[in-house]
Amino acid sequence: MGSPLDINPGVIFWTTVTFILLFFVLKKFAWKPILNSLEVREKFIKDSLEAAEKAKQEAEKLIKENKVNLSKAEQEAQKIIEESRANAEKLRNQILEESKQHAKKLVADAQAEIERKNQEAFVSLKNQVAEIAINAAEKIIRENLDKEKQLKIVQKYLEELPKN
Secondary structure (H helix, E strand, O other): OOOOOOOOHHHHHHHHHHHHHHHHHHHHHHHHHHHHHHHHHHHHHHHHHHHHHHHHHHHHHHHHHHHHHHHHHHHHHHHHHHHHHHHHHHHHHHHHHHHHHHHHHHHHHHHHHHHHHHHHHHHHHHHHHHHHHHHHHHHHHHHHOOHHHHHHHHHHHHHHOOOO
8 A cells, every 4th residue: 555645546536526526516505505694694794784884873963963952051051040140130139229219218208207206396396485485474464564554555556556
């Protein structure tokens, strides 16, 4: 026998015939299902990649929309805060103005009440002074006048009256 590296034409022939037969059998029965399986797998992978790309684009689009919406929401919140501050300032000024008006009214009412009380006190004092003066005059007249003096005063008064 020879070494495994020796060329044997019979082995070459039968190896070639076996290879060709195996090739035709595989081509006839196994090649199409294997290729179909590979095509299905390739299509599945391709569809998966396309779906992943589409999902990525959709996610990027949603992220952009969320950023825009967030920006709008922040602007709206800032606007609401500014309006609230302006309304609070306006309300504060209105309350302050109303307080000032109320205080002025209270002061004016108090001054009017003081003036009225002063007038009442003045009238009362005037009446008391008049009453005292009348009482004093009455006492003085009673003590100083007698019937003769009274007649003279009345006659003098009558003479001074205009003669019309």
